[in-house]
Amino acid sequence: MSNAIANGVAGAGAGIIAQILTYPLQTVNTRQQTERIAKSKPKPPAAPAGTLLQILHVVRTEGWGGLYSGLKPSLFGTAASQGIYYYFYQLFKNKVEAIASTRKHKGRGDGTVGIFSWLLVAALAGSLNVLLTNPIWVLVTRMQTHTQAERKIMESKKESLLKEASENSLIASRLQDKLAELDSTKPHPYGTIHAAREVYTEAGISGFWKGIIPTLIMVCNPSIQFMIYESSLKRMKEKRGANNKHGLKNVSALEVFLLGALAKLGATVTTYPLLVVKSRLQAKQEIGGNVSLRYSGTLDAIMKMIRYEGLPGFYKGMSTKIVQSVFAASVLFMVKEELVKAYMFLIDKIWKVPSNVINHV
Template sequence: MSESNAIANGLAGAGGGIIAQIITYPLQTVNTRQQTERTLKRNKQSLLPQSSNSTKAPGTLLQIFQVIGSEGWGGLYSGLKPSLLGTAASQGIYYYFYQVFKNKAVAIAAARKVKGHGDGTVGMFGWLVVAAIAGSLNVLLTNPIWVLVTRMQTHTQAEKKIMEEKKEDLRRAASESTIAGSTLQDNLAELNSIKPRPYGTIHAANEVYNEAGIVGFWKGVIPALIMVCNPSIQFMIYESSLQHLRAKRAAKKQGDTSISALEVFLVGAIAKLGATVSTYPLLVVKSRLQAKQEIGGSSSLRYSGTFDAVLKMIRYEGLPGFYKGMSTKIVQSVFAASVLFMVKEELVKAFMVLADKSKKVVSNMSS
């Protein structure tokens, strides 16, 4: 029964994750671009090339319209295919192992109660450990997919940066009188006419492999593993809140202690909000590492690893750099998590009802 319960949760998690991903993907694309955009502290302006963006970034809604205007609707859904694969794999793996370890934790708590230790329930620390183990397995198995998704989401942004560097080189050459003014205008016009190249999953995979080999597919895995505390905090709040609701209803001696879809939605939103705010800086570092490193200009735009990224972000951008796009992420992740939890719980209920019906049919046929 516990095995079928784990499978039901794995399948439901994958289904809920896909639905939530499709609905909120445009926000996720814009958020990734916000996270990977470098903005200097005012007193550090001279340390990076003039082509780097140092102006205040536009709001989320304006950025969405800008992407649609310059890249079409497809720009908002760049990398959607591998993202859906990653979501299905990630949620399926996570919820499967989460349920497996959750069942073990419940069994251990029950056994401890029999021996006179504890009240038979899994405490907050227990939920934290269960979620952390499931999350670590998920990160190690699915990180390559998210590297490709990040590359595809930020490809146009990286191409624009490269183009800006080329234009700056041409202007510098013109100021040094190595090329004629008319030639400069012609070259700039030619660069402006170039559109970002089509960028598919295979192209992204080849680029990652050519840059860093197989190891490149696990870029950002260190902050990603540390970020396991995000779903750990999320599920600790989620499970504890649901347990509190059921206990409260049981104390009032209400006949039905089940949780409604709306209550699951609200509890999921609160849980994700708390987890997102506390771990967002790690998400920014992970996105920076997984995105295509800037070509040309100062080395401060490129990161060799997690520690290097953290030091350079503190030095050149200050603490605000670690919270870029957080408001977008809060809206996207909280809404996505709420939809995921709600859909998952309904799918689990449907799966268990079907399982019970199939068992009755089999028993009737055998009798």
């Protein structure tokens, strides 16, 4: 097994662990991002302020399952995404390191990989990952925001009833019964197949690649993340005079955790507005309840968000995302590097066995 495959498998495993640990935060954050309220309209009382209060609100109104809506496709998506990303990242990383080494032998350069090369490696790996896994994340976003969308639809129906009741006395006499009926209606079960059918019905096959433009632009997020991470790791190793073929024996798991947190923090703050636009495009469009808050594409979403919500609309839920993504990235980096170390250790043991057997014969 090559080190690219080893990193791919380790990345997939670490990604699953990080996803399970932080998924409730991710669910709440996606709902925060897709909450579309024009700056002229008052905020609805149904959505409590604060991440912890929102988590408790979801548990109280939807049960624990509400926090884990879409978890199955998300875990599959995480495994596929991290596996694909780390496989190609390591593959391209090996190539640029080989090129740098060749240049050194020819008297050009010192054999180290520059920051631009790290950015290019991360961007190429990220672009391939996005193109292959975007349909999964469209479904996950739909499932995470399904209850929120249903609530918006119910609110719209209530507004219509109240408007009709003010114009028709017959409807007004039955208003309370109709409102009570709407209040008692619970969101229907919403699984992966249902979400896939809904996306296909709305937009056909192209619907599974909604948000692809901001997502591709967001490739700079892991690029920035890995640039900070690799540069920081390189400086740390150089400072300690690290020089071993397995790379991380002189860097502890806690240090990798902290480096991962620092890298993800910088990347998240820089690219968060694009993440909000992507979530808006992938969520069910009826969630806005108003044509002015529904989007036909990336540019349309950006223009309408600026016009109707102002710049704060691009940063909805950022504090939640910072906590979730930084913790997830830190866990991912730490677990992934430990899995790679375990793999290298096992490979060393396996390679030593034949020589020992030969000596005993």
